[in-house]
Amino acid sequence: MTQRNRTGAAAALVALALLAGGCTGATGGVRGTPGAAGLRDPYFPKLGNGGYDVGRYALSLAYDPGTGRIDGTAEITARATQDLSAFNLDLAGLTVSGATVDGARAAYNRAGDELTLRPHDEIPKGAEFRATVTYAGVPEPITDADGSAEGWLRTAGGAVAVGEPEGSKTWFPGNHHPSDKAAYDITLTVPAGLDAFSNGVRTERRTAADGRVTTVWHTSEPMASYLATVAIGRYETGTATAAGRAAEAGSGTDSGSGTDSGSGTDSGSVPVLTAVEASVTADTAALRAEIPVILERQADRFGPYPFSAAGAIVVKDGPLGYALETQTRPVFPAASFDRTTLVHELAHQWYGNSVTPATWRDLWLNEGFATYAEWLYTEEYEDVPARTHFERAFAQDANWAFPPAAPPGPGNLFDPPVYQRGAMVLHKLRETVGDPVFDEILRGWPAKYRHANASTGDFTAYAESVAGKDLDGLWDVWLYGDGKPDRP
Incomplete structure (x- = not known):
């Protein structure tokens, strides 16, 4: 925990104020209290945090597949729902090296999967604030009660991140209860020869002088953190619109440019981007080509498609043993990529992703x-x-x-x-x-x-x-x- 050094009675008074949850504000009074460390979900009572509502995550991650290490910065824009002297973020493992709130250095400490930030000045109820956390380490996956693995999963030469119900806290700090949905901007930097995919629309793709590739993904519609995903490796892509024909492009890029644009809420105007690991491209091509047709049929039955992007990510069979409805771009191991599962995960875009469970x-x-x-x-x-x-x-x-x-x-x-x-x-x-x-x-x-x-x-x-x-x-x-x- 980083704190200013204090001596004598003044230090004791400040320590007591912090333990009581107070924070000395600009007027010298103690008004705020800490946000709750957990939202008392019936099954995951410690998941999520109280006292604020996140509006946007801006995540920047650099990944080294050789060591499994990520270096990350999470910028979290939120609004206080109470007078806050401190607030918590869910984060499993990883090492935090610094934190700020609205540009000023914030004290922080760790207790289990809770990261507590104490801003320099208390945050009044209704105020928007921006917390930035710098962190690094080798993410450790979570083994669920049913024996399946979630979180940041290393693959041969890459990684795939899935988060249901709580695995997202293994790779970025945040409010990881599904009741706090937010917009996302995810920037991923990977070694030469690899590419990285996430949710939403790809707004930028650039290659540095050393060959490292950086891609930026934007999700404007609210998303629960368990629906965030990352897939890193050697991929081939296909592009289409939901009413058009799929077309294969080169490995890791899209036809014409490194960005994907498009918006709209009906299936006829939604850009569809699929990413598939090269070794299973041929085996999955026919079914991937059906995604626009299935989306259009579902829109006829369920109503307009709720997001500005669509598609799928197909990975080789490995540590991921199940498909997941990650928002706009469900993730499938090749063995689970069949029509029934595809229909199921695409339907989740309406039921589960747009309408998300309260608990x-x-x-x-x-x-x-x-x-x-x-x-x-x-x-x-x-x-x-x-x-x-x-x-x-x-x-x-x-x-x-x-x-x-x-x-x-x-x-x-x-x-x-x-x-x-x-x-x-x-x-x-x-x-x-x-x-x-x-x-x-x-x-x-x-x-x-x-x-x-x-x-x-x-x-x-x-x-x-x-x-x-x-x-x-x-x-x-x-x-x-x-x-x-x-x-x-």
């Missing part, structure tokens, strides 16, 4: 909708009715281990009931209210909560308002009920 208990709203999107896709384009999927899911005992809205613990967040029984809830809703009303709910839900957070209670209230009737009987049995009904 991790609400995850079924992500996975239930994305799974039901698979059922709808086969119903519309492969002549397999959604009811057939429903009956198959109903028959599987694993789907009845617990209610989808109440997983027993963080290790169960990605268990079958959250996905399959979550989708069953939606199918029973469809059968109860009829297709016209259900279609209105399907489109209206991501429109009402566009780029916001929502809870299970928000969804049930919204569905009832659209249906115009009480649906407690449905929720009690299918969403919250412990037992399996007698019949589907």
Whole structure:
């Protein structure tokens, strides 16, 4: 912890003020208190932080694949939601070498995954402030309760970063609860011969005299930190629009320039950028070419595409053992890059990414909708009715281990009931209210909560308002009920 040296009684008074959470402001009074170290999420109570709301992250990272080291600077623009004497950022591992708040040196200390910053002057409620943290080290991945790995994962010659539910804190400091969404600018510098990809639109790509490549990625729409991604390695890219034809370009670059431009919220004007590791380019080409078509079909059913960029990242099979709906550009290991999974992860752009759960208990709203999107896709384009999927899911005992809205613990967040029984809830809703009303709910839900957070209670209230009737009987049995009904 860096602090000014003080002596005698004055030092003792300052120390007591800091321990009490106060900060001596310009008037000499102690008014502010520290922001909460954790948001008391039902499953991750220490994740996230109170006292402020982040508006933008500007992350600059240089990566050395030989050592696995990153050198980073995180500039966080936020607004205080209380008078702040200190505030916390989530950061796992890594070594902090300096911090400032609004350009003035800030004291800081570490306790576990909490980085506490104490600004020189307290921050009044409602004020915008800018915190900058300089850090470095070799990020260590997190092993989740279900045994899967997340965070910054080293690959042969590169890395891939995924963050659900808390892995993003392994590579940048921030407020890592999904309820605090923000815009992102991510600048990545990698050795010669490699390229780096992230979320959103690539606004710049430049090569230094020593051959190192720097790319800049901009995400203007709010994004939860667990949806941020980085992929570093030897990639080939393809570009298209959501209504156009995919075209392969050279390794690590796009046709014509090193930037990708484009905006718009309907599928016909969204630029689609895919990045695939060279060794799996041929095997994935046909399905990657379908991404614009799938997006257009989903927009017809779910409403306008909610972001200004789209695409996918496909990596060789390695430390990443699952696909993830990282915002605008889902990440897939090659073994998981199939049509069903692609439909699922693209549907998440509406359900989970634009409308993000208020807490991790609400995850079924992500996975239930994305799974039901698979059922709808086969119903519309492969002549397999959604009811057939429903009956198959109903028959599987694993789907009845617990209610989808109440997983027993963080290790169960990605268990079958959250996905399959979550989708069953939606199918029973469809059968109860009829297709016209259900279609209105399907489109209206991501429109009402566009780029916001929502809870299970928000969804049930919204569905009832659209249906115009009480649906407690449905929720009690299918969403919250412990037992399996007698019949589907």
